[in-house]
Amino acid sequence: MSTTPEQDLRSRLTAAKASPTGQPPVQPLKVIEEPMFALSVQELRDAVATNPEHPNAEIFLRAVNGKHSTEVCYVERIDLEALLDNADVRVVEKIEGELVVRRKKLVPRHKPATPAPKPATT
């Protein structure tokens, strides 16, 4: 089956895109896409109190240390969800055109394996 000149040209374009030299250069400035959540310092402290063992808890507490309880602060929504749902956050970077876009993803919390019980000594 013969191809038309237009199809030939189209296939060459596709091939160029697939080859490494055909890719546009990636910009050095990464793009961070995260929805933010506004809450008062007191609300954040209350959230921390629900799950004080979570890694984000200490970061949140330290960040609002010395601030008035009515002051507004802004956190990335997924970080707060991770605290409330006792989950972990994984950062995913993806090349989209010329941009590296960084987003966060909620994943089940990794719990350290519990050590096997020691046999009772008599």
Add this chain to the structure above:
Amino acid sequence: MSATVGHSMKLYRNTGTVAVPVWTEIANVGDVNIPDLAVGLAELKRRGNNFTKNLPTLFTSMAVEFRLLHGLGATVFDGLRTAFFARTINEYAVMNGDITVSDNQGLRLPAFIEQFPWDQNLEEVSGHDCRLAIAYMEEPAGTEIDPSWYTVP
């Protein structure tokens, strides 16, 4: 995105970590400018061509300048004053609007307060013409933090 005036733009400081940021607005500021958002030039001058031309090199050292009014927003002011005297490196976000509103965007960069002069002019509101200079920052150790572009989805 549409045309916006500086009055509705926002400046934030991160007191959390890079991975888990906690932003606070620096509300009591007047003009905010990023004057040094530029690319360096490597100049080409040759006998074989009559025109001076350039090749792009590194992005120049970024800085953010803002006028902080003295005596307002005590908590934020105390935080900035402490950060200046402790030479603390924090992240700052220079946004085109509220950081929670969809489609808003801005520059996020690690910086320290390079200048914190205190103006006490007789017939003007007292203030500080602050200057943030981009900083070398690792967090966690071994991971260098570059400037980035924050967009609110």
